[in-house]
Amino acid sequence: MTSETAAAGSTADQVDGLPPSPAVWCSGLRKRYGRQTAVDDVSFTVARGEVLGLLGPNGAGKTSVIKMLLGLVRPDAGEVLLLGRRASDPRSRSAVGYLPELFRYQPWLTAAEVLDLHVKLARVDVGASERRECLALVGLADRAGDRVGGFSKGMQQRLGLAVALVARPELVVLDEPTSALDPLGRVDVRDLVLSLRSRGVTVLLNSHLIGEVERVCDRVVILDKGRVAASGTLAELLGQREVRLRLGAADGRVEDRLRAAGALSRSGDWFTVALPADDDGVTVPDLVRDLVGLGVRVHAVEPVRISLEERLLAVLRHEEPAP
Amino acid sequence: MTALTVAGLTVREAARRRVVWALLVLTVVLLALSAWGFSKLIGLDTELGTMTSGEARLVASLLLNLIMFGYSLIAAIGTAFLAGPTVAGEVESGQALALLARPVRRSAVLFGKWLGLVAFGCGYVVLAGLAQILVVRTVVGYWPPAPVAGLALLAAETIVLLTLALLLSSVVSTMASGIVAVGLFGATWVAGVVGGLGAALGNEGVARVGTVSRVLLPTDGLWRGAMNAFQDPVALVQMGPGEGGFPFLSDAPLTPAYLAWAVVWVAVVWGLTALSFQRRDV
Numbered sequence: 001m002t003s004e005t006a007a008a009g010s011t012a013d014q015v016d017g018l019p020p021s022p023a024v025w026c027s028g029l030r031k032r033y034g035r036q037t038a039v040d041d042v043s044f045t046v047a048r049g050e051v052l053g054l055l056g057p058n059g060a061g062k063t064s065v066i067k068m069l070l071g072l073v074r075p076d077a078g079e080v081l082l083l084g085r086r087a088s089d090p091r092s093r094s095a096v097g098y099l100p101e102l103f104r105y106q107p108w109l110t111a112a113e114v115l116d117l118h119v120k121l122a123r124v125d126v127g128a129s130e131r132r133e134c135l136a137l138v139g140l141a142d143r144a145g146d147r148v149g150g151f152s153k154g155m156q157q158r159l160g161l162a163v164a165l166v167a168r169p170e171l172v173v174l175d176e177p178t179s180a181l182d183p184l185g186r187v188d189v190r191d192l193v194l195s196l197r198s199r200g201v202t203v204l205l206n207s208h209l210i211g212e213v214e215r216v217c218d219r220v221v222i223l224d225k226g227r228v229a230a231s232g233t234l235a236e237l238l239g240q241r242e243v244r245l246r247l248g249a250a251d252g253r254v255e256d257r258l259r260a261a262g263a264l265s266r267s268g269d270w271f272t273v274a275l276p277a278d279d280d281g282v283t284v285p286d287l288v289r290d291l292v293g294l295g296v297r298v299h300a301v302e303p304v305r306i307s308l309e310e311r312l313l314a315v316l317r318h319e320e321p322a323p
Numbered sequence: 324m325t326a327l328t329v330a331g332l333t334v335r336e337a338a339r340r341r342v343v344w345a346l347l348v349l350t351v352v353l354l355a356l357s358a359w360g361f362s363k364l365i366g367l368d369t370e371l372g373t374m375t376s377g378e379a380r381l382v383a384s385l386l387l388n389l390i391m392f393g394y395s396l397i398a399a400i401g402t403a404f405l406a407g408p409t410v411a412g413e414v415e416s417g418q419a420l421a422l423l424a425r426p427v428r429r430s431a432v433l434f435g436k437w438l439g440l441v442a443f444g445c446g447y448v449v450l451a452g453l454a455q456i457l458v459v460r461t462v463v464g465y466w467p468p469a470p471v472a473g474l475a476l477l478a479a480e481t482i483v484l485l486t487l488a489l490l491l492s493s494v495v496s497t498m499a500s501g502i503v504a505v506g507l508f509g510a511t512w513v514a515g516v517v518g519g520l521g522a523a524l525g526n527e528g529v530a531r532v533g534t535v536s537r538v539l540l541p542t543d544g545l546w547r548g549a550m551n552a553f554q555d556p557v558a559l560v561q562m563g564p565g566e567g568g569f570p571f572l573s574d575a576p577l578t579p580a581y582l583a584w585a586v587v588w589v590a591v592v593w594g595l596t597a598l599s600f601q602r603r604d605v
Contacts, residue, residue: 070424073604090426098424102417106332108339120328121425163421173424 021084023048023171023202024069029078031064031226038064040226042078046204046219048170051197053217054206055312061226062206063101066175069204070098083170094122097164101175101206103157107149111140111159114148115166122167131166138162139188153180161192171202178209190216214308222315230315237311241275242304243284248297257294261287272304325427326435333439337405342443346401350394350451354458357390361462377557383465384554387455388571391477391553394451395546398481399508402444406488407501409436410600415497419605430597433489437593440485445478452477456553465555473552476577479585480545484508486589487540490596493603511536515543516570541585548577 024046031039039061046052054062067073069080071087085092105114115134119126135144138158143151148159157180164172174193178186186209193216196203207213213220214234221231230237246269247254255271258264261283263274275283284301291298337343361383410433413419423429452474460466467473484504491500518533537544551573 067420067604072420072423074602090428092426093424094426096424096426098421100417100420100424102420104417105421106336106418108336117328117332118421118425121325121422121427123324123426160421 020048021081022046023050023083024052024204025081026065026069027079029065029068029080030076031061031068031073032076037226039068039075042223042226042228044221044228044231046171046202048202049197049200050219051193051203051205051217053213053220054204054223055210055213055220055308056223056229057316059225060223062223063175064226065223066173066204066206070096070173095168095170097167097169097172099157099160099164099172099174099177101179103160103180105148105156105159105163108147110145110147111135111151111162112144114159115162118163119167124167126166126168134162134166135159137165137192139185154182154185157181158185161189165192165196169201171204172196173204175206176208177205178207178212186212210307210309210312220308222312224316230311234308238306238308241279241306243273243275243287244300244302244304245271245273245288245291245298246300247271247291248299250296254291254294254296257287257290269299325431326438329432329435330439330442333409333436334443337439337443342401342405346397346447346451349397350447350454353390353393354451354454357386357455358458358462361386361459379463380465380555380557383459383463384467385571387459387465387467387553388550390455391452391473391549392546392571394448394455395477395480395549397451398444398448398477399484399542400505401447402440402481402485403488403504403508404501405443406436406440406485406504407492407497409440410489410492411495411500412492412497414603414605423605429601433493433597433600437486437489440489441482444481444485448477448481449474467553468556469552473549476545476549476552479582480542480549483540483542483545483585483589486592486596490592490599493596493599507540508542511540511543512546512570515547519570537581538584541581541588544577544581545585547573548581551576 022045024044026045027043029039029042030037042061042065044052054065056062064073068075068078069082069087070093071080071090080087082092083095087093106117109117112131112135115131119131132141132144135141138161140155140158140162143155148156151159157177161174161177164174174189178189181189190212193203193205197216197218203216205213205217217234219231219233220237222229245258248269250269250271255264255266258271258273261273262276265272273287284303288298288301410419413422423432453470456467456470487507488500488504491503494500495503514536515533518530518536521527521529521532533543537547550571554572
């Protein structure tokens with residue numbers, strides 16, 4: 001072996017040893033439309049196999065961010081890497097499936113022909129049976145030969161899901177995937193995202209349905225007015241649990257004990273203690289035991305869990321500092 | 324590969340949207356009408372008596388050019404209105420989103436669309452034109468001096484116009500691009516006629532209007548070249564001096580320099596379209 005090939009071999013080993021690049025990496029994305037700033041300094045990462053939820057009010061810049069990631073909109077500033085390649089390189093989208101918010105497919109083609117077209121454009125060898133399975137997965141198996149022009153909005157959105165999934169993607173970007181679907185369709189999409197996650201496919205999900213996001217996402221990025229208002233894992237964002245206690249005849253010693261467990265607030269005989277994020281489940285039982293030991297009457301102990309919706313509203317209304 | 328896929332899609336769109344059928348019906352009607360008209364031409368009595376064979380050839384030349392202009396107009400309007408929805412329409416409707424998010428270069432997608440439109444527009448002009456020439460030959464026995472060159476120039480005229488429509492469609496809305504392209508096509512033709520009249524009357528200033536418009540948009544220049552290939556060479560002589568401004572006769576074949584300019588024009592406009600489409604947010 002020459003020294004050159006030896007060097008090349010060791011470089012390959014080094015590359016093999018590296019962790020895979022994130023599915024999505026973007027830094028400092030900015031976009032202005034006229035005088036309106038749509039996206040302002042947005043940076044985030046989606047790890048391989050992760051399901052990331054993009055949340056935010058209307059006009060927060062979610063769709064603009066997604067379009068910049070996919071090279072559909074040119075950012076005024078910032079960089080994007082998709083599956084390890086620069087977004088300016090079309091090959092970065094080789095293993096990307098995308099369901100746009102505005103889902104429209106060639107009305108003069110049949111559902112099966114739309115999938116054929118996308119398989120060809122993606123240059124992936126997907127057999128006819130796999131394409132049929134993909135249509136069956138979204139509930140369109142018996143409409144494969146029908147023209148898209150005759151499809152309802154919900155069916156077109158289902159077709160869009162099939163298009164996003166057909167070319168064996170490693171990253172699936174779903175922009176409001178349930179906007180035209182009935183409750184049953186929404187459950188289907190949720191199951192679909194969970195099945196993608198179980199197969200190690202990365203999913204970037206933009207949805208107004210916070211409940212859906214909370215059920216399927218590992219991490220959440222909250223956008224507001226074009227900026228990242230908060231981001232983190234669901235545990236980080238919702239981790240701040242509280243416990244409410246109604247105590248009779250609490251004195252200074254009792255309050256000191258409560259403070260030792262976490263930040264304390266009081267309203268009449270109701271005491272609210274913010275529990276630490278790394279609570280291992282013994283803080284509350286220990287607290288109650290000690291309070292009883294101090295001779296206090298414990299009338300009620302209620303766990304308070306913050307929902308993602310409350311958290312989102314609090315972040316958007318600037319009621320608490322973003323983590 | 325991407326370009327061929329998109330070209331196939333564009334041709335299929337034209338076929339599925341019944342554009343082909345509409346054109347087929349229109350063309351068959353035109354062919355039948357022209358066959359009937361030409362058959363009446365034989366043995367036509369004029370004030371001066373029965374038409375001589377030379378006169379009949381002149382009239383056949385004129386009518387053939389007139390009908391060919393009809394086909395080029397149909398092809399022009401057809402391709403302009405097909406090219407419009409191609410970029411602007413797909414971006415407006417959202418169809419472009421899923422397509423352009425695939426690992427494709429936008430220039431390849433654009434080239435595919437252009438190729439599909441070229442195949443469709445040129446295919447139509449050549450087939451309809453050929454059918455018309457055969458009808459004229461069958462009915463009055465007139466065969467144009469250079470039918471291949473004539474049909475090729477008609478096809479080139481179609482390419483120029485659809486390239487322009489594609490550029491317009493990448494910068495303005497669907498409707499606007501079709502209307503502006505056809506409007507410019509018509510304006511250039513009128514400018515060509517005005518320029519011809521200027522030349523016939525010996526007014527250089529007016530003649531220059533035609534020359535300049537033919538350089539800015541080569542549709543009229545190519546059309547004049549096509550007419551020259553279709554018409555009987557003695558027709559102009561028979562028309563006599565001072566009739567050079569007649570809109571359905573052309574006094575000279577195209578120069579290689581003009582043809583080269585038409586090729587450069589198409590390349591430059593295509594390049595501008597690709598540049599504009601590359602930078603466009605969808």
